[in-house]
Amino acid sequence: MRAVTFQAPYEVRVDDVPEPELLDAGDAIVRIEATGVCGSDLHIYHGRVKIEPGFTIGHEYVGTVIAAGNDVRNVGVGDRVLGCFQTACGRCFFCRRGWFHKCDRSRTFGHGAVLGGLQGTQAEQALVPCADLVLRKVPEGMSDEVALFAGDVMGTGYHAIADSGLRAGDAVAVLGLGPVGLCAVQAARAHGAAHVIAVDSVPERLALAESFGARAVHLKEGDPRRAAGEVTEGRGVDLCVDAVGHPDALDLAVRLTRKYGTVQAVGVYAERCELHMGLVWIKALRMCAGHANVLAHVDPVLAMMSAGLLDPAPLVTHHMALEDAPEAYAVYDRREALKIVLQP
Ligand SMILES: [Zn+2]
Ligand SMILES: [Zn+2]
Numbered sequence: 001m002r003a004v005t006f007q008a009p010y011e012v013r014v015d016d017v018p019e020p021e022l023l024d025a026g027d028a029i030v031r032i033e034a035t036g037v038c039g040s041d042l043h044i045y046h047g048r049v050k051i052e053p054g055f056t057i058g059h060e061y062v063g064t065v066i067a068a069g070n071d072v073r074n075v076g077v078g079d080r081v082l083g084c085f086q087t088a089c090g091r092c093f094f095c096r097r098g099w100f101h102k103c104d105r106s107r108t109f110g111h112g113a114v115l116g117g118l119q120g121t122q123a124e125q126a127l128v129p130c131a132d133l134v135l136r137k138v139p140e141g142m143s144d145e146v147a148l149f150a151g152d153v154m155g156t157g158y159h160a161i162a163d164s165g166l167r168a169g170d171a172v173a174v175l176g177l178g179p180v181g182l183c184a185v186q187a188a189r190a191h192g193a194a195h196v197i198a199v200d201s202v203p204e205r206l207a208l209a210e211s212f213g214a215r216a217v218h219l220k221e222g223d224p225r226r227a228a229g230e231v232t233e234g235r236g237v238d239l240c241v242d243a244v245g246h247p248d249a250l251d252l253a254v255r256l257t258r259k260y261g262t263v264q265a266v267g268v269y270a271e272r273c274e275l276h277m278g279l280v281w282i283k284a285l286r287m288c289a290g291h292a293n294v295l296a297h298v299d300p301v302l303a304m305m306s307a308g309l310l311d312p313a314p315l316v317t318h319h320m321a322l323e324d325a326p327e328a329y330a331v332y333d334r335r336e337a338l339k340i341v342l343q344p
């Protein structure tokens with residue numbers, strides 16, 4: 001079958017690779033019908049996240065179950081499904097508490113041996129372990145390109161809000177309007193945020209955030225601190241989401257957030273980073289970080305997408321064939337796309 005493989009930094013290739021086979025009674029095999037290119041794929045593309053040459057990449061996917069092991073109960077052959085970007089065992093200390101994102105035996109699709117050696121989903125077929133936990137049937141009437149957001153990007157935007165203790169009527173700032181930031185804007189509105197301040201420096205992204213009900217503020221030409229003050233009688237926002245993953249964004253988040261407010265860093269950090277701890281301490285900020293518990297959120301996210309409360313459709317900017325993956329990665333790397341959906 002055809003699959004997108006990492007070769008070297010800035011080089012991906014569409015290769016012939018062996019078809020997957022069921023290895024465990026809890027496995028399923030999905031024929032992929034749509035698969036996304038994600039910001040975390042770019043970390044691999046850039047060589048920042050190191051994986052083996054020849055490994056199949058990708059972790060956002062929708063398709064049809066074509067085989068399932070004897071223990072798989074919730075989905076079956078012929079079902080149209082979407083999947084989450086990581087697996088979880090369902091049995092360890094963390095899984096028993098519902099913290100699936102920190103599962104001791106978790107594996108992430110398309111991230112090489114370091115994250116469990118699970119081949120990616122930018123391929124004609126994918127092996128999905130722990131299928132009952134990882135897969136969901138696509139709700140009636142939902143398109144492939146919308147459904148694939150539930151297993152990663154929308155789940156992460158939702159987590160940024162739901163994991164932060166947001167209360168109805170709160171003011172939220174979202175820094176960085178890539179797909180995750182834009183999904184966080186929608187999730188904040190859907191959770192009852194009265195004000196959402198959306199900060200970026202790309203006009204099209206600011207316009208999109210505005211269409212989702214946010215007040216768009218240009219990072220350089222505008223004044224995010226003034227905007228945060230204006231809607232909170234000068235206090236600062238109740239919650240600030242750092243969807244960038246850069247020390248400058250974290251610093252701004254600490255400054256925009258009110259005393260005893262929450263800073264939620266969902267943007268990816270891989271390096272040491274300096275933080276004004278004196279400011280964090282004196283404001284008594286609550287700091288949250290890390291990747292999202294998407295396996296725990298997938299059901300509410302799907303329900304809210306079904307009901308139209310969350311709608312990632314405007315984020316899909318490109319449809320391309322799986323065979324054109326090298327071009328898709330180049331386009332995404334040039335920041336010309338928000339979400340590229342590949343079709344095998
Ligand atoms: Zn992703
Ligand atoms: Zn576990």
